[in-house]
Amino acid sequence: MFTRRAALMGAAFVAAAPFVMKAAHAQETAANAGAAPADLSSLTRRKVKLVAPPFVHAHDQIAPTGPEIVEFEMKIVEKEIQVDEDAWLQAFTFNGSVPGPMMVVHEGDYVELTLFNPPENMLQHNIDFHAATGALGGGALTLVNPGEKTVLRFKATRPGVFVYHCAPGGPMIPWHVVSGMSGCIMVLPREGLKDHLGQPVSYDRVYYIGENDFYIPRGQDGSYMRFADAGESYSDTLAVMNGLIPTHVVFNGRVGALTGDNALTAEQGETVLFVHSQANRDSRPHLIGGHGDLVWEAGKFNNLPDRDLETWFIRGGSAGAALYTFLQPGVYAYVNHNLIEAVNLGATAHVVVGGDWNNDLMEQVVAPVEYDAVHEGRTALP
Amino acid sequence: MQRLWVFVAMGVALGTAGVALIWDQTPGTLPLPPTLHIAAGPQHYRPAGEFRQGTRVVDAPVQTLAAPALEVMKHHVSQADYALCMAEGACPQVPGGDRPDLPQTNVNHLDATAYAHWLSDRTGVTWRLPTDAEWQRLAGDRALDDGFSAEANGEDPSRRWIASYRREVERRGEADLMVHPSGHFGVNDLGVADIAGNVWEWTDSCFQNGTLSPDGTQITSQADYCGVRAVQGKHRGFVIDFVRDARSGGCAAGVPPDYLGFRLVRTQS
Numbered sequence: 007m008f009t010r011r012a013a014l015m016g017a018a019f020v021a022a023a024p025f026v027m028k029a030a031h032a033q034e035t036a037a038n039a040g041a042a043p044a045d046l047s048s049l050t051r052r053k054v055k056l057v058a059p060p061f062v063h064a065h066d067q068i069a070p071t072g073p074e075i076v077e078f079e080m081k082i083v084e085k086e087i088q089v090d091e092d093a094w095l096q097a098f099t100f101n102g103s104v105p106g107p108m109m110v111v112h113e114g115d116y117v118e119l120t121l122f123n124p125p126e127n128m129l130q131h132n133i134d135f136h137a138a139t140g141a142l143g144g145g146a147l148t149l150v151n152p153g154e155k156t157v158l159r160f161k162a163t164r165p166g167v168f169v170y171h172c173a174p175g176g177p178m179i180p181w182h183v184v185s186g187m188s189g190c191i192m193v194l195p196r197e198g199l200k201d202h203l204g205q206p207v208s209y210d211r212v213y214y215i216g217e218n219d220f221y222i223p224r225g226q227d228g229s230y231m232r233f234a235d236a237g238e239s240y241s242d243t244l245a246v247m248n249g250l251i252p253t254h255v256v257f258n259g260r261v262g263a264l265t266g267d268n269a270l271t272a273e274q275g276e277t278v279l280f281v282h283s284q285a286n287r288d289s290r291p292h293l294i295g296g297h298g299d300l301v302w303e304a305g306k307f308n309n310l311p312d313r314d315l316e317t318w319f320i321r322g323g324s325a326g327a328a329l330y331t332f333l334q335p336g337v338y339a340y341v342n343h344n345l346i347e348a349v350n351l352g353a354t355a356h357v358v359v360g361g362d363w364n365n366d367l368m369e370q371v372v373a374p375v376e377y378d379a380v381h382e383g384r385t386a387l388p
Numbered sequence: 389m390q391r392l393w394v395f396v397a398m399g400v401a402l403g404t405a406g407v408a409l410i411w412d413q414t415p416g417t418l419p420l421p422p423t424l425h426i427a428a429g430p431q432h433y434r435p436a437g438e439f440r441q442g443t444r445v446v447d448a449p450v451q452t453l454a455a456p457a458l459e460v461m462k463h464h465v466s467q468a469d470y471a472l473c474m475a476e477g478a479c480p481q482v483p484g485g486d487r488p489d490l491p492q493t494n495v496n497h498l499d500a501t502a503y504a505h506w507l508s509d510r511t512g513v514t515w516r517l518p519t520d521a522e523w524q525r526l527a528g529d530r531a532l533d534d535g536f537s538a539e540a541n542g543e544d545p546s547r548r549w550i551a552s553y554r555r556e557v558e559r560r561g562e563a564d565l566m567v568h569p570s571g572h573f574g575v576n577d578l579g580v581a582d583i584a585g586n587v588w589e590w591t592d593s594c595f596q597n598g599t600l601s602p603d604g605t606q607i608t609s610q611a612d613y614c615g616v617r618a619v620q621g622k623h624r625g626f627v628i629d630f631v632r633d634a635r636s637g638g639c640a641a642g643v644p645p646d647y648l649g650f651r652l653v654r655t656q657s
Contacts, residue, residue, distance in 0.1 A: 335550070
């Protein structure tokens, strides 16, 4: 539905763009002017090709060399995505996926990102790395118009998992984030992860669970509205956003994106690192039938991990990491343990784990069977 | 499916509501809906529910049933059909339009049963939901056997969970959340329309807990649990009787039906 308000907002974007652009250039000049140049000529460079979540590009857990410059490229893609069988979103994406791809470097490395905003896009975008220091996380240096690219380099000084997201100013910030523009970077300690005793730990697989909350307006007939472009969706979407009640809470951009044929897999005895990010809203991951052996709830590896957690908390605007060794085969559900959000709004993933059942850990002693309600069960009362 | 059990007590409590209905239309005046004839059995049938040997969940043994001939509605009960029953105050109010070419969805077991009572009164012929066994007969070449491989009947319970998960995913495919006009999914070899499309059909069969003999060929005990009924479509599911939309049921295990609807049968007199 193309409303008059949407049309006006569309015009407002165009009118505001030159000003924002000017402001961005001013900040860029300010950030770089008069500063001593950094001499990185002795460092080696390495290019990494990003892969779409829930998978993560190949990487060493222990850094094999000294610090290096790690080069990444990301293209911003504005496109309509389907978030449920009956719901579509005019999404903004880092590299075409919601969430954006997970990047992995080591502490002390330099992240060098080339960000492309292709000419077919409608809007300005940028990137704010929570892992970076200064200039609004890089947001002030990376605002690109359609048809522009920019290169940002920042030093990864703090080990942990961190959110990145688009933050192009004012009301565009939350809108871009709830339209899909967030992702995660993992800065590993150079010597790899350590447990609560300082002993090295490693993982066999890593899965990146990016959680998104979507706010999709409904039409008069109750069905979700579908829009021709992002500008048209803005005013109706904003009204739902400001109510703070999401219509969808999903992992990997879509209801069911990590279930069925796309369920995650693991084998009994394997250790899996689950990295969970939420750029906008609190979440509480829980692995039904499993645990978090070691959990960096706030996601920062200089802090000792918590042990044996049942559920952990992801503050909106942060990422956390949980390490778990699967002990029992079967189908596990990895959920946001607000179960309304998990079951009715979409925040459920499945993990299918192969292996051999361990009766010592669990056994059904008596299968469900009718009992004599007159004589049995009385001792269960206090 | 195990997760449904928490709602079961509520299902029983509500089960007695919605029957005291009064209607003033002349009985026996409504024309009969188009039906197809299903020839008499015998039928090979695997009962619906959870069967065990000891604590091991296994396939129920295939039984041979004597099955009488049936008349079955060619189409699902339509929105227009159900709207008439609602208009006469004999069926609970549910969302939906009044189109004669679209199936009535968003119905629970109690709604479907109320409709069967109303239709029986208005046509002068006794209609009812099919049993799970009868549904398998009228499904013809689209009926599916729920049996698993030997491995999924073994000692390791995880094998059955994984096999069941994989099979439901494969059978159901992507959800299809559009109600399609009658005939969209074609007819089966018996001429019955839209079997195993995206509308799962209520049956009258209760969930059963049963135990098998040591050799697995005989059912040694079985208990009905009627707060949960079998629904049939691309796969057999079990749904609490007051649920009208089972879609958001896919949390820990099991793949939910897209829509719940129904068709009725009558036993030939």
